[in-house]
Amino acid sequence: MSQPLDALTRSLLQAATKAGADAAEAKAVQATSLSVDVRAGVLEQAERSEGIDIGLRVHVGQRAATVSASDISERTIEEMALRAVAMAQEAPEDPFAGLAAPEQLAQNWDIDALELCDPAGEPSPDMLQDDAARAEAAALAVKGVTQVQSASAGYGVQEVFSAMTNGFEGGYRRTDRGLSCVAIAGTGTGMERDYDGDGRIFQSDLRSAEDIGQSAGQRAVERLGARKPPTGAYPVLFDERISSSLIGHLLSAVNGSAIARGASFLRDAMGEAVLPDTLSLIEDPHRPRTSGSRPFDAEGLPTRKRMIVENGVLQGWTLDLATARKLGLDPTGNAARSTSSAPSPTNWNMSLTEGMQTRDDLIKEMGTGLLVTSMIGSTINPNTGDYSRGAAGFWIEKGEITHTINECTIAGNLRDMLRNIVPANDARRHLSRVVPSLLVPGMTLAGA
Numbered sequence: 203m204s205q206p207l208d209a210l211t212r213s214l215l216q217a218a219t220k221a222g223a224d225a226a227e228a229k230a231v232q233a234t235s236l237s238v239d240v241r242a243g244v245l246e247q248a249e250r251s252e253g254i255d256i257g258l259r260v261h262v263g264q265r266a267a268t269v270s271a272s273d274i275s276e277r278t279i280e281e282m283a284l285r286a287v288a289m290a291q292e293a294p295e296d297p298f299a300g301l302a303a304p305e306q307l308a309q310n311w312d313i314d315a316l317e318l319c320d321p322a323g324e325p326s327p328d329m330l331q332d333d334a335a336r337a338e339a340a341a342l343a344v345k346g347v348t349q350v351q352s353a354s355a356g357y358g359v360q361e362v363f364s365a366m367t368n369g370f371e372g373g374y375r376r377t378d379r380g381l382s383c384v385a386i387a388g389t390g391t392g393m394e395r396d397y398d399g400d401g402r403i404f405q406s407d408l409r410s411a412e413d414i415g416q417s418a419g420q421r422a423v424e425r426l427g428a429r430k431p432p433t434g435a436y437p438v439l440f441d442e443r444i445s446s447s448l449i450g451h452l453l454s455a456v457n458g459s460a461i462a463r464g465a466s467f468l469r470d471a472m473g474e475a476v477l478p479d480t481l482s483l484i485e486d487p488h489r490p491r492t493s494g495s496r497p498f499d500a501e502g503l504p505t506r507k508r509m510i511v512e513n514g515v516l517q518g519w520t521l522d523l524a525t526a527r528k529l530g531l532d533p534t535g536n537a538a539r540s541t542s543s544a545p546s547p548t549n550w551n552m553s554l555t556e557g558m559q560t561r562d563d564l565i566k567e568m569g570t571g572l573l574v575t576s577m578i579g580s581t582i583n584p585n586t587g588d589y590s591r592g593a594a595g596f597w598i599e600k601g602e603i604t605h606t607i608n609e610c611t612i613a614g615n616l617r618d619m620l621r622n623i624v625p626a627n628d629a630r631r632h633l634s635r636v637v638p639s640l641l642v643p644g645m646t647l648a649g650a
Contacts, residue, residue, distance in 0.1 A: 207232060207254075207373060210274055211365035214258045217283035219367065223260035223290070225301050227366040229500075229541050230256045237356040238327060240334035248327055257541025258282050262290040266299045270542035298527040301368045301501070306533070308504035311497035313374050317490040319359070320377040320404045330355040333381050333411045340415030341385040346423035351384040351395060353415070370502030378493070379405045383415045387422040394428065394606075396421035396576075403491050407632065421575075424596075428608035431597055431649035437571035438612055438645045439564055441595070442628050444577055446637040449483065449554055451582060451589070451616050452476065456510060456518075458525030458536075458547040460584065467587030467617055468516065475514045477620055480555065483511040487535075487550035494551035494634035501545050503535040510552075514621075522547045553636035557625035561639045564626050566601035572647060573598055574612065587616035610649040614642065 205213070207230040214228035232254045239247040257270040260283070267289035269282045338353035356379070363373030382399030398417040400409040440448060452468070460466040468476060477483065487505035489495050499505055501523050509517045519529065522537035522545045537545035565573065574595040581590040594608040619642045626639040 205274065207361060207363035208365065208371065210254075210256055211363055211371070213276070213279050214256060214283070215365055215367055217279050218258060218260050218286065221260075221280075221283040221287040223262060223283070223287050223367075225261040225367045227259045227301060227364065227501075228257065229362070229364045229539065230254065231360060231362050231541055233358065233360040234324070235356065235358040236324065236327065236330065237354060238330040238334055240331060240338055240353045241350070243335055243338065245331055248331075255541045256282075257539075258286050259539075259544060260286040260290050261299060261301070262287060264295040264297055264299055265290045265293040266296060266544065267293050268542060268544055270540075296524070298524045300523070301366055302370070302503055302523055302533075304369050307368065307370045307502045308372065308498035311372070311504070313497055315490065316374075316488060316495045316497065318374055318376045318403060318495060320379070320406075322405050324359065325357050325379070325405065330357065336411035337381060337383040337415035337418075340412040341383050341419035341422075344385070344416060344419030344423060346387045346426065347385050347419040348389055348393070349386045351386055353383045354381070356380045364500065364502065366502055368502070372498055372502065374497065377403055379403070379408055381408060381411060381414055383418040385415075385418040385422040387419070388426050392426065394422055394425035396425055401493070402632065403493065407491065425594070425606050425608075428594065428606040429597075431572060431607050431610050431647050433648050434646075435644055436647050437568040438642045438647070439561070439568060439571065439573045439598075440640045440642070441573060441575045442561070442626070442630070442637070442639045443575060445640040446633075446635040447577070448616075448620065448623070448640055449552065449635065449637050451587075452483070452620055453510075453520065453549050453552065454584065455587070455616070456516065456520055458519045458521040458529065461519050462525050462528045465584050467583075467585060471516050472518075474516055475621065476516045476617070477511050477514045478623065479514040481511070481514055481623070481625065482509060482555050484508070484553050485510055485550055486553065489551050492551050492632065492634055494549075496550065499535045499537040500539040501533070501537040503533055503537065505535045505550060508534065520547045520549055551634045551636075554625065554629070554638070556627045556629055556638045559624075559626055561626045561628050564624060564639065564641045565598055565603065568598055568641060569601060571598050572596070572607060572610070572612070573603065582616070589614050589616050589619065607649070610647055612645050612647055614645040619645070
């Protein structure tokens with residue numbers, strides 16, 4: 203019988219101290235996942251995995267090293283500690299490495315308020331197969347759909363526990379439930395495909411299999427008859443399905459690691475306008491039933507709601523302890539790490555101010571341009587913000603969708619694009635990134 207995760211992490215810390223570490227941090231993750239794929243109405247594949255991973259990061263002076271394992275025997279734990287200390291002694295010094303001070307640590311969090319774990323428990327394989335089969339059937343029932351590439355359902359549960367020699371201990375349990383469908387319409391060289399899916403913490407929040415399958419089928423059929431757009435400068439509307447990628451580029455640019463390296467197109471933009479004056483970008487790691495929620499970060503610091511952009515103006519970087527020390531700032535409680543890696547800055551739940559108009563309103567106002575619903579590949583220069591991506595979607599003429607578009611490239615500069623975006627009001631509130639459809643008034647399109 204395996205040890206509880208809290209006991210495992212304490213064993214790791216004790217072994218590290220015995221091996222000569224000045225400080226240490228341990229993480230243990232126990233996970234179970236179950237997935238089912240259906241094709242042509244029958245079970246194609248079913249997988250289940252269970253396991254425990256442990257990780258140990260030790261500090262010897264200003265030197266650090268990380269080791270991990272999936273074996274939790276006492277012998278392995280001792281060997282991990284000895285190996286980690288030996289590695290740290292050979293590592294280069296890092297003046298910014300080190301654990302948090304005790305007064306910085308999270309205390310008295312309310313894990314139940316975050317609703318990270320579905321009490322309903324694990325679904326049966328038959329239930330997952332039924333969900334996938336119903337999604338596939340709904341997609342095939344859409345006129346024009348010729349086949350379903352995949353229909354998949356899955357479930358996962360993960361328990362995480364961290365402990366550090368500065369006195370921090372904490373953990374939580376998280377579930378996730380997903381269902382997806384990829385449909386294909388047309389035949390031969392005229393085939394097109396599209397998808398839909400949903401992922402939730404609670405099974406009861408998951409969209410129905412019929413809704414997901416029908417939507418995937420309709421989207422695939424809508425893509426038939428695609429053409430290349432004309433080359434030129436046009437407004438581009440990023441559909442809500444992919445609009446969060448634009449905000450993702452902004453978040454990458456304000457990440458402490460990029461700022462500390464000077465490798466960001468926003469490196470000198472603190473206190474400057476980076477979004478329209480009416481828009482704010484808020485991080486809230488305490489939203490219930492949301493995948494990016496957590497009570498503390500990987501360094502034991504409390505997470506908190508904060509403004510990254512307020513009324514268009516950049517307010518702060520995303521920092522872990524090391525990048526905060528490099529920049530002479532306070533950490534923001536945004537460290538993340540796996541069992542095999544050092545902490546690094548990352549963002550939790552994000553939400554962008556929505557607009558007053560619907561996506562259809564923006565389509566009518568944009569006149570002639572491109573509605574982007576999917577993208578492939580990317581060429582993003584993080585230093586300059588130059589942006590180029592392959593795109594597909596729908597052509598707009600006189601405020602109306604006329605035909606499908608594929609095989610085109612959209613290009614611009616992220617600094618200009620973000621400063622001029624116009625948001626719709628169609629964001630999905632349950633997502634970790636709540637971002638509506640976004641209109642960029644002018645981009646360069648390369649097509650026919």
